[in-house]
Amino acid sequence: MQNKPRLFAVLIKTILLFVLFNFVFIFTHNIPFGKLSLYNVIFPGRERFPFGETRESYNLSLFDLDAMFASHILAGTTKTSDEYRVFLIGDSSVWGTLLTSEQTLAGQLNANPVSACGKTVHAYNLGYPTISLTKDLMILDQAKEYQPDMVVWLTTLEAFPKDKQFESPIVANNAERIRDLIFKYELNASTKDPVLNYLSKPEQTFVSQRRAVADLIRLQIYGALWASTGVDQIYPEDYERAQTDLQVSADFHAITNLSEELAIDVLDAGMHAVPVPTILVNEPMLISNGLNSDVRYNFFYPRWAYDAYRQQIAELATAQNWHYLDLWDLMPASEFTNSAIHLTPSGEMLLANQIAIAIQTICDK
Amino acid sequence: MGLTQIATSILTALLVGALTRGMFRIYFLLALSVLAIYWFQPVVPLRSFDFWIPALSLALVILTWSITSQAGVWRSRPNFIGLSIIIALVTLIDLSRYILPDPILTATTPPQFIQYFLFAIVGGAMILLFSRFSQKWTLPVAIVLLITILLILKSPILSLQASIFFRTLAHRPIENASALDLRWLGFSYIAFRLIHVLRDKQMGRLPELTLPEFATYVVFFPSLSAGPIDRAERFASDLKKDFALTQDETLLAGQRIIVGLFKKFVVADALALMALNDMLATQVRTTGWMWIHLYAYAFQIYFDFSGYTDIAIGIARLVGIKLPENFLSPYTKPNLTQFWNNWHMTLTQWFRAYFFNPFNRWIRGYKTIPAWMMILVGQLATMLLIGLWHGVTLNFILWGAWHGLGLFLQNRWSDFVKTRINISNPRLQATMQLGGILLTFHFVALGWVFFALSDPSISWQVLMKLFGLSS
Numbered sequence: 001m002q003n004k005p006r007l008f009a010v011l012i013k014t015i016l017l018f019v020l021f022n023f024v025f026i027f028t029h030n031i032p033f034g035k036l037s038l039y040n041v042i043f044p045g046r047e048r049f050p051f052g053e054t055r056e057s058y059n060l061s062l063f064d065l066d067a068m069f070a071s072h073i074l075a076g077t078t079k080t081s082d083e084y085r086v087f088l089i090g091d092s093s094v095w096g097t098l099l100t101s102e103q104t105l106a107g108q109l110n111a112n113p114v115s116a117c118g119k120t121v122h123a124y125n126l127g128y129p130t131i132s133l134t135k136d137l138m139i140l141d142q143a144k145e146y147q148p149d150m151v152v153w154l155t156t157l158e159a160f161p162k163d164k165q166f167e168s169p170i171v172a173n174n175a176e177r178i179r180d181l182i183f184k185y186e187l188n189a190s191t192k193d194p195v196l197n198y199l200s201k202p203e204q205t206f207v208s209q210r211r212a213v214a215d216l217i218r219l220q221i222y223g224a225l226w227a228s229t230g231v232d233q234i235y236p237e238d239y240e241r242a243q244t245d246l247q248v249s250a251d252f253h254a255i256t257n258l259s260e261e262l263a264i265d266v267l268d269a270g271m272h273a274v275p276v277p278t279i280l281v282n283e284p285m286l287i288s289n290g291l292n293s294d295v296r297y298n299f300f301y302p303r304w305a306y307d308a309y310r311q312q313i314a315e316l317a318t319a320q321n322w323h324y325l326d327l328w329d330l331m332p333a334s335e336f337t338n339s340a341i342h343l344t345p346s347g348e349m350l351l352a353n354q355i356a357i358a359i360q361t362i363c364d365k
Numbered sequence: 366m367g368l369t370q371i372a373t374s375i376l377t378a379l380l381v382g383a384l385t386r387g388m389f390r391i392y393f394l395l396a397l398s399v400l401a402i403y404w405f406q407p408v409v410p411l412r413s414f415d416f417w418i419p420a421l422s423l424a425l426v427i428l429t430w431s432i433t434s435q436a437g438v439w440r441s442r443p444n445f446i447g448l449s450i451i452i453a454l455v456t457l458i459d460l461s462r463y464i465l466p467d468p469i470l471t472a473t474t475p476p477q478f479i480q481y482f483l484f485a486i487v488g489g490a491m492i493l494l495f496s497r498f499s500q501k502w503t504l505p506v507a508i509v510l511l512i513t514i515l516l517i518l519k520s521p522i523l524s525l526q527a528s529i530f531f532r533t534l535a536h537r538p539i540e541n542a543s544a545l546d547l548r549w550l551g552f553s554y555i556a557f558r559l560i561h562v563l564r565d566k567q568m569g570r571l572p573e574l575t576l577p578e579f580a581t582y583v584v585f586f587p588s589l590s591a592g593p594i595d596r597a598e599r600f601a602s603d604l605k606k607d608f609a610l611t612q613d614e615t616l617l618a619g620q621r622i623i624v625g626l627f628k629k630f631v632v633a634d635a636l637a638l639m640a641l642n643d644m645l646a647t648q649v650r651t652t653g654w655m656w657i658h659l660y661a662y663a664f665q666i667y668f669d670f671s672g673y674t675d676i677a678i679g680i681a682r683l684v685g686i687k688l689p690e691n692f693l694s695p696y697t698k699p700n701l702t703q704f705w706n707n708w709h710m711t712l713t714q715w716f717r718a719y720f721f722n723p724f725n726r727w728i729r730g731y732k733t734i735p736a737w738m739m740i741l742v743g744q745l746a747t748m749l750l751i752g753l754w755h756g757v758t759l760n761f762i763l764w765g766a767w768h769g770l771g772l773f774l775q776n777r778w779s780d781f782v783k784t785r786i787n788i789s790n791p792r793l794q795a796t797m798q799l800g801g802i803l804l805t806f807h808f809v810a811l812g813w814v815f816f817a818l819s820d821p822s823i824s825w826q827v828l829m830k831l832f833g834l835s836s
Contacts, residue, residue, distance in 0.1 A: 005616055221635060225639055228654035228657070228658065229654075231648055
C-alpha cells in the first residue's frame with residue numbers, strides 16, 4: 001500500500017529544502033552564471049549592452065557584467081585576420097540614446113568601414129548609459145579579453161568628479177570588481193567606501209539575490225524579442241529637447257578647486273588598461289546660446305569649470321603623450337537631441353568621420 | 366489577484382476550513398467574500414467608485430436573491446444574520462474613513478457616511494419594492510438589467526459615455542474620461558451567476574437558497590475575479606455539507622495552489638514578456654518569429670487563466686467547496702468541439718445551457734430551414750456571444766465568428782467522414798489523432814490573433830505575415 005504523505009512532514013521537508021537551497025546558493029556566489037547565455041547561440045548577440053527601464057524597450061538594466069558581455073555580439077564574434085577591432089567606450093552618447101544600432105557611432109563606423117593598419121576597422125559599441133570614469137574602466141578591464149586592436153574612449157567632464165565615481169548603479173552593484181580595480185590599478189579610492197561593502201552571507205542567499213536571478217532570466221527572454229524585432233529601446237516620436245535656457249548658477253558639484261577633485265588616476269588607469277593604442281576623446285557637447293549661456297555652456301557645465309577641465313586634460317595628454325581628440329565644439333546645437341551630449345544620427349556621422357580619421361592617423365604613424 | 370491577495374486568501378481559507386463548522390463556516394465565508402470584493406476591486410479614477418462598485422455588486426446580489434426567494438424569507442434567522450453581516454461590514458468599511466488615517470480595504474477613501482446611508486436606504490427601499498412585484502416581471506427585468514450593465518462595461522463606447530455621465534454628475538472634468546474608468550471587478554462572472562439563477566428560477570429549477578448561501582455563491586472570494594462559474598445548487602450543496610479540513614484535503618489543495626502559482630507567476634508571466642501584442646505585432650520582422658510570438662500568446666493565455674483557476678480551486682477546497690474544473694488539457698484535443706468542451710468549460714456550459722440549447726430548440730421549429738443552416742446559425746450565434754462576453758469590440762466579434770465557423774466546418778467534416786471513411790488501421794488512427802490535435806491547436810492559435818490584437822487591420826497584417834504573404 002502506498003504511504004500517504006503527511007501534512008506536517010511535507011511542511012518540514014519544504015522548509016528544510018528551502019533553507020538548504022538558500023544555503024547552497026551562497027556557495028555559488030563566485031560562479032559566473034552570467035556567462036551562460038542564449039545570446040550568440042540561439043539569439044543573435046546585442047549590438048550594445050542591455051540597458052532599459054521599461055518593458056516596451058525589450059531591454060533591461062542589470063548589474064551582471066558577465067551577462068552583459070555574454071549578450072553582446074562581441075562575445076559571439078571570432079576575430080578574423082582581416083579585422084581591426086576597435087572598442088568604443090563611453091556613456092549614453094556612445095551607447096546611443098534615441099538612436100538605432102545602425103545610427104550609433106559604432107553603427108556609422110561599421111556602415112562605411114575604413115582600413116587601418118592594413119585591415120578593416122570593425123567597431124564595437126561598449127558604451128553604457130551612466131557617466132563615470134570608474135564604470136568605463138570596469139567595462140574596459142573586462143573587455144580586454146576580447147582582443148581589441150584599439151580603444152576609443154569618449155568621455156566628458158561629468159564623468160570625472162571623484163564623488164561621482166561610485167554613483168552609477170552598475171558600479172555600486174559591482175563592489176567586488178571595483179575593489180579589484182582599486183587594487184589592480186592602485187586607484188586613489190578607498191576599498192572601505194560604504195558603497196563597496198562586502199555582501200553578508202544572508203545577502204548572498206537566493207532570497208536576497210532573487211532579483212539578480214530574475215534579471216538574468218528576463219535578459220534571456222528578451223533575447224527572443226531582440227532577435228524578432230531588432231528593437232532595444234523606445235524611440236518616442238516627440239521628446240523634450242536639450243535645455244538651452246539655463247540656470248544662472250555657476251556651481252559644479254560643489255567643486256571649487258577642479259584640479260584636485262577629478263579622478264585623474266582612473267583616467268590614467270584606463271589609458272593604460274589595455275596594451276593597445278587608446279584614443280581619448282573629449283566628446284562633443286551642446287554649446288547653448290540661450291538664457292545664462294554666458295555663465296554655463298549647457299545643463300551640465302558652468303563655463304569656468306569646463307574651460308579649466310579642457311585645459312587640464314589637454315596638458316595631461318601632452319605630458320603623457322596620449323592620443324587625444326578634443327571634439328567638444330564639433331557639433332552645432334541642432335545636432336543634439338534630448339541631452340547636451342546625445343547626438344542626432346547626422347551628428348553621429350560627423351563624429352564617426354573624425355574618429356575614423358584619428359584611427360587611420362594613429363595606424364599610419 | 367496579486368500575490369499578497371492570494372497569500373491572504375490562502376491563510377484565511379486555512380483558518381476558516383480548520384476552525385469553523387456548520388453555519389459559522391458559511392457566515393465566515395460570506396464575511397470574507399464581502400471584504401474581498403472591496404479589497405480586490407482595483408482603483409478607478411472616479412471618486413469613491415472603488416467603494417460604490419462593490420456596494421452595487423452586493424446590492425444586485427441581494428436584489429436577485431430577494432426576487433428569486435419566497436416572500437417573507439427575510440425573517441428567517443440565517444437570512445437575517447446574512448443581511449446583517451453584509452450591511453455591518455459595508456457600513457464598517459465606510460465608517461473606516463473616520464477612524465483610520467488611510468483606507469485599508471478600499472483603494473481610496475470611502476464616501477461620507479451620509480452618502481452611504483442614503484444609498485443604503487434608497488437601495489433597500491428599491492429592492493423591497495421590486496421584490497413585491499410578480500416574478501413573471503421581475504425576473505426578466507433583472508436579466509435585462511444585468512445584460513445592460515454588462516453591455517455598458519464591455520463596450521468601450523458605452524463605457525466612455527457612462528464615465529462622462531458620472532463625471533458630469535460629480536462636476537468633474539470630462540476631458541479625462543476613459544472607457545477604462547469603470548473597471549468592475551469580476552462583474553462578468555457575477556452577472557453570469559446571477560443570470561443563471563434568474564433563468565433557473567424562471568424554469569422552476571432553482572432550489573431555495575438562504576441569503577448567506579446565495580451571496581457567498583455569487584461573490585465567493587477565490588472565484589471572484591477569474592471564475593470558474595459554478596452552479597448555485599451545486600455550490601450550496603458543498604456549503605451545506607459538514608466539512609472539517611483534513612490533512613489530505615490540505616495537501617490536495619496545497620498541491621493545486623502550488624501548481625496554479627507556478628503556472629501563473631512563473632510560466633505565464635515569463636511567456637507574457639514575448640507573447641503577441643499590439644505593439645509587437647507591428648515590429649516583428651519574420652514569419653518564423655511571428656509564429657513564435659503567437660505560440661507564446663497561446664500558451665500564456667492558457668497558463669495564466671488555468672493557473673488562476675487552479676489557485677481558485679485549491680483555495681476553495683480548503684473551505685470545503687469543490688469548484689468545477691475549467692480547463693482539461695484543451696490544447697491536446699483532436700477537434701474544435703472537444704477543445705471547447707475543455708477550454709473555459711464552465712463558460713461554455715453556461716452558454717450551452719442558457720443559449721445554445723434553447724436557441725436550437727427554437728430554431729428547429731422552423732421546418733423550412735435546412736439542418737446545416739440551423740447548425741451554422743446556432744454555432745455562429747453562440748460563439749459570437751462568447752466573443753461579446755469578452756468585450757463588445759470588432760476583434761472579439763471576429764474571434765467569435767472564427768470559432769463559430771470553425772465549429773460548423775468541423776461538424777460538417779465529422780459528418781462527412783463518419784459516413785464515408787472507416788479507418789481501422791491503428792497507426793493511421795493515431796496519425797489522424799495527432800493531425801487533429803495539431804490542426805485544432807493551430808486553428809485556435811490563429812483565432813488568438815483576433816483576440817490578442819485590438820485592431821482587426823493589424824490582425825489581418827499579422828495573419829498575412831504568418832503565412833509569408835507580407836514583408
